[in-house]
Amino acid sequence: MVNTLLQAVIPTPDGPFLAIYSRAGLCALQFPGGSAPKPECLPKTYPPEVQSWHELTVASVREILSGRPSGPIPPLDLASATDFQRSVWAELRRIGPGQTRSYAEIAEAIGRPTAARAVGAACGANPIPLLIPCHRVLAANKKLGGFSGGLHWKRLLLSRERSWLGE
DNA sequence: CCACGGTGGTAGA
DNA sequence: TCTACCACCGTGG
Numbered sequence: 060m061v062n063t064l065l066q067a068v069i070p071t072p073d074g075p076f077l078a079i080y081s082r083a084g085l086c087a088l089q090f091p092g093g094s095a096p097k098p099e100c101l102p103k104t105y106p107p108e109v110q111s112w113h114e115l116t117v118a119s120v121r122e123i124l125s126g127r128p129s130g131p132i133p134p135l136d137l138a139s140a141t142d143f144q145r146s147v148w149a150e151l152r153r154i155g156p157g158q159t160r161s162y163a164e165i166a167e168a169i170g171r172p173t174a175a176r177a178v179g180a181a182c183g184a185n186p187i188p189l190l191i192p193c194h195r196v197l198a199a200n201k202k203l204g205g206f207s208g209g210l211h212w213k214r215l216l217l218s219r220e221r222s223w224l225g226e
Numbered sequence: 227c228c229a230c231g232g233t234g235g236t237a238g239a
Numbered sequence: 240t241c242t243a244c245c246a247c248c249g250t251g252g
Binding site for chain 2: 161162163166174175176177178179180181182183193196197198199200203204205206207210213
Binding site: 141143144166171173174175176177178180181184 | 246247248249250
């Protein structure tokens with residue numbers, strides 16, 4: 060057993076999200092509607108470390124769902140990611156609520172100006188939506204582009220961020 | 227290798 | 240606008 064994973068539920072007005080933690084930190088976040096977590100995978104008590112991480116996750120998820128900027132987030136476990144993905148995701152985290160960038164702009168920003176399409180793939184591989192805000196990346200024509208979690212979420216998140224900014 | 231995308235830009239209808 | 244087509248690139252098989 061090299062890497063035990065712990066699941067924890069995040070209750071929100073939009074339904075229960077699911078967080079998954081490793082020893083190193085948060086490694087995945089799932090939208091509501093997936094297969095319900097098996098009870099035996101939801102420990103009665105969590106290690107203190109995980110518990111404090113989860114508090115940060117819950118707060119952050121709720122903030123982002125309401126269109127607000129999020130406070131501190133837990134450590135992210137991106138061990139299984141490629142270097143390219145890590146650089147894309149790091150760049151995504153620089154986009155504030157209500158802001159948007161295009162896939163090409165992200166590619167440009169990480170020094171791979173012709174890799175816009177690969178950036179799209181990296182966004183699709185993002186295991187931690189919301190905290191790594193891939194919903195703020197649009198196509199160059201200012202159109203919506205795609206979203207792994209379902210386009211309705213992307214629309215919803217952007218619309219809430221815009222309205223929080225006062226539009 | 228090869229195929230497949232959350233792309234982007236161009237050309238024509 | 241919408242469609243067709245093509246160059247591009249990181250990933251996974």
